[in-house]
Amino acid sequence: MGRGSAVYRRLMLSLFGNRMLGRLISRHGARLAGRFVAGRDRTSALLVVQRLNRLGIAATLDHLGESVRSLEEAAGFREEYLRLLDGIKLQKAKATVSVKPTQMGLALDPEACFRNVRQIAERAKKAGTSVCLDMEDSRYTELTLELVRRLHDEGHRNVTTVLQSYLYRSEEDASRLLEEGIPLRLVKGAYQEKKEIAYPNSEDILLQLLKLIRLHLEQGVFVAIGSHDDRVIGEVRAYAEKFGIDRSLFEFQMLYGLRMNVQAELAQSGYQVRCYVPYGRQWYPYFTRRLAEKPSNLWLVVRNLFR
Ligand code: FAD
Incomplete structure (x- = not known):
């Protein structure tokens, strides 16, 4: 990460990690989240x-939620996903x-x-669709990959996962997963990781992401690209051109509330886009x-408040 953005990110993650502040914002700040969250329920x-x-x-x-405290809570989330899939x-x-x-x-x-994910x-x-296992912080990388491999071994080929280009290990993981036929979403990575295991510099993270994308495109294997970065989108378009x-071999993915105009433009130009x-x-x-x-995401939220 660039030095400025790395400091900003550390500052924000530790500020929002404060329990008191977290409770206060969670209780009173639902409107704040409206910019990035599609609503409170599946309807x-x-x-x-x-x-x-x-x-x-x-x-x-x-369906938002992570790090459950009990298996009952996990089962509740699983049930929500089952109903969502019916929807x-x-x-x-x-x-x-x-x-x-x-x-x-x-x-x-x-x-x-x-067992929950298998259900x-x-x-x-x-429902004729698939499940992507998001990638969380590095404590869960290996366990998540084991999970997806086991599901594939049991014939659940509609399960995909994510690799984060900031992790040094991802290059090797990508090659193995490619061989195993497990489809991927490639992203830069959103968690705070130590420099012993992850590239600290944003230019390296970008270059690694492009490398992992190319690895797939060269072999004609479908890949989803989760990024809002014009450099990533531009490079992929130029490379494909x-x-x-074929455009069926890749898909741009972006988050709800971010660059919605770019998402629509790409879709209109005939690219596969998933929000x-x-x-x-x-x-x-x-x-x-x-x-x-x-920082501009913070600004988007503030502007949303005064609309
Ligand atoms: P950044 O590195 O944030 O920005 C790079 C450049 O892109 C900026 O300098 C700017 O020029 C441009 N840009 C970026 N955002 C905007 C904007 N809003 N408006 C205008 N220009 C912009 N992370 C995980 O760790 N695990 C996951 O499972 C995971 N899943 C994801 C799924 C999707 C669909 C997406 C999009 C992201 C996911 N992420 C996940 C988050 C990801 O790892 C990054 O943290 C996040 O996408 C920020 O990186 P970026 O490439 O989008 O752009």
């Missing part, structure tokens, strides 16, 4: 998906779902988490990661 979220689909933009729905099927929505493994109990009991994958299959890579649509009551951690990413 609102599915309405947003309908609007996106009309613009030619697919969606991936995320997707009913609405014939062009949407997948994204799930945080720690919301399914990964940190408490990996076996229970496996979601089965329901997703019935130059080497005649990551989070909803639910537990918006605080997601919201703080967005604020930590860019």
Whole structure:
């Protein structure tokens, strides 16, 4: 990361990590999150998906919540995903779902988490769609990859996952996952990681992301690219153009509330675009990661308050 942005990010993540402040904002600040969150319940979220689909933009729905404290809580989240998938099927929505493994109990009991995700994958299959296991902080990288591999081994081919280009290990992981036929979303990475395991510099993170994307495009293997960065989007477009890579082999993914005009323009120009649509009551951690990413995101939130 550039020095300025690294300091900003550390500052924001530690500020918002303060428990008192967290409680205060969670209680009183739902309006703050409105810029990045599609609503408190799945009905609102599915309405947003309908609007996106009309613009030619697919969606991936995320029911917010992470690091559950009990397996009962995880089971509650699983049930919400099952109902969400029924809603997707009913609405014939062009949407997948994204799930945080720690919301399914990964940190408490990996076996229970496996069973929860497997149920979601089965329901997703019935809805004709797929499940992406989001990648959380580095404590869960290996466990998440084990989870997705095990699901694939059992025939649940509609489960995908994410690699973060800031982790040194991702290059090796990407090659292995490519061989194993596990589809990926590639991102820069949103958590605070030590320099012993992750590139601290934003230029290196960008170059690594481009390298991982190229690895897929060169081999003609589908890849989803989760980034708002013009340099990433521009490079991918230019590369695909130059080497005649079919547009069905890649997809741009961006977050709800960010660069919505760019998402619509790309879709209009014939690129596959998927918008990551989070909803639910537990918006605080997601919201703080967005604020930590860019000072301009903080500005978007402030402007939203005065609308
Ligand atoms: P940044 O590095 O934030 O910005 C780079 C440049 O892009 C900026 O300088 C600016 O020129 C341009 N830019 C960026 N945002 C804007 C904007 N809003 N308006 C105008 N210009 C802008 N992280 C994880 O760790 N795990 C996950 O599972 C995960 N899933 C994700 C899914 C999706 C669909 C997306 C989009 C991101 C996901 N992330 C995830 C977050 C990701 O890791 C990054 O933290 C986040 O996307 C910020 O990186 P960036 O490439 O978008 O741009």
